[in-house]
Amino acid sequence: MNIRQIHPEDCKAIIEAASDWWGRPYSSDMFSKWYIEHFQDTCLLAEEDGKIIGFVMGFLSQSKPNEAYIRIVMVAPSRRGKGVGQALYKEFFKRVGAAGRSIVRCVTAPANKNSIEFHTRMGFIVEPQEQELDGVPVCLDYDGRGGNRVLFKKGIVSSTYEGSL
Structure with missing residues (x-):
């Protein structure tokens, strides 16, 4: 497995992979060239034998200088549970x-119990909320469009990275 930065020219292949993995057309502004141009250092692609097997797209917060945010992560169904997301x-x-x-x-x-379990195994904590659904703290109307979400937070240690940032 090779992990590398996503490049704007990867957009089409990412959209095709995401749609295939979801079983229906999947679109997001994050898959656009402008998003990748502006957040390229924190958008990563996992490949094996030249084929996309997963990706993560995130960014460094401009408002909270000690925080970063993972906006989306997807792993090919055939590769889930095999260390790609990790x-x-x-x-x-x-x-x-x-x-x-x-x-x-x-x-x-x-409802995404696998994701909740994955994030917990990765050391994330579920942030307390006023509401719970099925015993899980949930932020109601997280996106302003009625979408409820489980919020995660993880402390990390600064390290030396050999690539460009």
């Missing part, structure tokens, strides 16, 4: 730690 997250942690960030945040849907 490898992507570890590389993301290295890069944002080298940029002086000590906190990483991310969210998932309350």
